[in-house]
Amino acid sequence: MSELPPDLPRLRTLETWLQLTLEQVRQHIVIAEQQEAQQQRAVPPPPPDWVVQLGVGHDAHPVAVHVGGCGTAGKRARPISRQEAIRALTEGVEACGLCRPDSELGIL
Missing domain, CATH: 1.20.5 (Single alpha-helices involved in coiled-coils or other helix-helix interfaces)
Known part of the structure; x- marks a missing residue:
């Protein structure tokens, strides 16, 4: 029906x-x-000005500082401010050899 x-x-x-x-x-x-x-x-948002690359592990420490958008920063990169980038570099965190954030920040 x-x-x-x-x-x-x-x-x-x-x-x-x-x-x-x-x-x-x-x-x-x-x-x-x-x-x-x-x-x-x-349009995707622009990359951050500065990023810090973190190491592997539970308590991952900063390994390198990069200019934002650097392809070698990898998936464990986190955005940081200009002041944080300067502080990290002056405290011994390595500067990326490719994008040279230390030169960009005036720290040589």
Whole structure:
């Protein structure tokens, strides 16, 4: 037994309503796709000015200071301020030999 009306006029009315509803859903899909595409095109945030690379282990200590965006900093790099970068370098943390944060900071 069907839940649809048995007569043609009501079936035609239901068909019209379903077509209109489907069109509204399709319009919302287009809008959602446009918004998603726009978000994917969004510009990523700039890298931090300075990062510290941490060693491996539970109590990972700073291993090297890098200029932000340096590819050798690796996945264990954390953003730091200019003052923290200067302090780390003056306290003996190694400066990256590739991006030379010590030169950028004026510490030689």
